[in-house]
Amino acid sequence: MPDNRLKFGCHDFLNSKPITYSLMREEFESCVDLTLAPPAILAESLSKGELDMAFIPAIEYARTQGVKIVRGFSIAAMGEVKTVLMFSDESVWNIKKVAADHRSRTSIALLKILFKEYYKTDVSVIPRKSHDPQKLLTMADAGMVIGDEAFKVNRDEHKVTDLSQAWHAFTGKSFTFAVICVRDGVDPMLVREAIAVLAESKKAGLENIAEIAARESQKLGIDEETCREYLLKNIRYNLDRDDQEGLTDFLSLAAEHGIIEENKELEFFST
Numbered sequence: 001m002p003d004n005r006l007k008f009g010c011h012d013f014l015n016s017k018p019i020t021y022s023l024m025r026e027e028f029e030s031c032v033d034l035t036l037a038p039p040a041i042l043a044e045s046l047s048k049g050e051l052d053m054a055f056i057p058a059i060e061y062a063r064t065q066g067v068k069i070v071r072g073f074s075i076a077a078m079g080e081v082k083t084v085l086m087f088s089d090e091s092v093w094n095i096k097k098v099a100a101d102h103r104s105r106t107s108i109a110l111l112k113i114l115f116k117e118y119y120k121t122d123v124s125v126i127p128r129k130s131h132d133p134q135k136l137l138t139m140a141d142a143g144m145v146i147g148d149e150a151f152k153v154n155r156d157e158h159k160v161t162d163l164s165q166a167w168h169a170f171t172g173k174s175f176t177f178a179v180i181c182v183r184d185g186v187d188p189m190l191v192r193e194a195i196a197v198l199a200e201s202k203k204a205g206l207e208n209i210a211e212i213a214a215r216e217s218q219k220l221g222i223d224e225e226t227c228r229e230y231l232l233k234n235i236r237y238n239l240d241r242d243d244q245e246g247l248t249d250f251l252s253l254a255a256e257h258g259i260i261e262e263n264k265e266l267e268f269f270s271t
Contacts, residue, residue, distance in 0.1 A: 005033040006186065006194040009042040009054035011178070013147040014220065014227060015075050015083065015235045016055065017212045018205030019198065030197045031190060038103040039178060046183060053182040053194060057106035062251050062264040067181040069268050070195055073202070074239035075178040076246070081164035082234050083150040084177065086111065087133065088142035088159055095123055099139035102127035104146045106177050109259045110163050110250070111144055116257050118170045151222045173246035179239065182269050192271060202237060 008023075010016050017024075023034045035042075035051065043060035045051045046067065053070065061069060084107045088095055100108050108125055115123040125144075130136055133153045136143030144163075145153065153160060167175045180198070182191050205212065213227035220227070236243055244266060255263035 004190070005031050006190050007035065007050070007052045008032050008194060008198075009035040009037055009045055009051040011039045011042065011055060011147075012036040013083070014216050014230065017216060018209065018231060018237065019055075019073065019202045021205030021208060021212065022201035023197075031193045032197050040103055040105055043105070046181060049183065051183075052186045053180060053191065055178050055180050057104050058176050058179055058247055058250065059106045059109045059254060059260065061179055061181055062254065062260045064181065066184040068184065069239075069266055070180040070182055070191075071268050071271070072195075072199060072238055073180040074176050074237060074243050076174050076176040076236040076239065076243040077164040077168075077234055078174045078236060078242065079165050079168045080162050080234060081175070081177070082162065082230055083148065084110070084144075084146050084163045085150045085153050086142050086144045086161040086163060087137065087153050089137075090141050091159065092119060092161060093121060095121070095141045097124045097126065097140040098142045098144055099128045099130075099136040100125050100144040101131040101136070101146050101149070102129055103131065104177065107144065107146050107163060109254050110167060110175065112259060113250070113253050113257060114163065114166055114170070117253060118166070148220050151220065151226070167246075167250075171246070171249060173249055174236065174240075174242040175250065176239065176243045176247040179247070191269065195269075195271065206237070 022028050039057045042054040043056040046054040047064050131149045164175045209231050213224050217224040217227045254260045
């Protein structure tokens with residue numbers, strides 16, 4: 001493969017598998033050099049110039065200078081997402097401290113906004129490196145976990161709040177957790193070629209959800225039908241207008257509550 005491939009970073013959660021479907025196949029060759037890492041690490045690597053393009057937490061788009069959003073790709077949900085959960089043995093109104101999985105800064109920002117804007121309750125959100133649900137719950141009144149570990153949360157034993165579902169209940173809007181961003185200065189032709197490769201990979205992935213669900217359910221130790229329904233019904237991959245509107249509202253509230261320094265309008269890479 002040529003050395004001038006575009007360096008693309010993506011998280012390795014179940015919800016990314018349709019997008020990286022082709023890229024993960026050993027026989028697949030393209031202009032894209034794939035790196036897998038947690039969302040927060042991807043944002044740092046993009047900011048440092050170690051990656052050219054990456055799926056980053058939506059909140060990090062507002063914190064990162066010199067990047068633009070790539071249209072047509074997202075990890076978003078209209079209502080229940082299933083993989084961003086707060087859980088506790090207390091009512092949400094009695095929670096004073098949340099031990100939060102540190103890997104997605106968007107989810108932490110969303111949690112803060114929900115408490116400040118909607119529950120009207122003062123709460124301390126403490127990022128923790130652990131993403132084991134039971135361990136997080138020993139550290140505070142509530143835990144928050146993202147990604148595949150959220151499937152391990154026992155909904156019968158704990159009071160569970162799906163953060164995307166709560167956002168939708170309060171705003172009526174979709175919530176966008178992650179977007180693909182590209183650094184300014186990367187060869188536009190290479191970016192356009194990479195976007196085309198990702199679009200084809202996503203198309204192939206969405207056409208092979210049954211295969212993905214069968215494979216990943218074995219890895220994660222969860223029911224195959226749960227995987228399939230999650231990928232088909234809960235995740236929105238296209239950054240539609242609804243997702244953009246929800247993201248705009250989220251960033252506005254994040255600025256209002258001091259989570260980001262200032263609001264940032266959505267700027268898109270021109271194709």
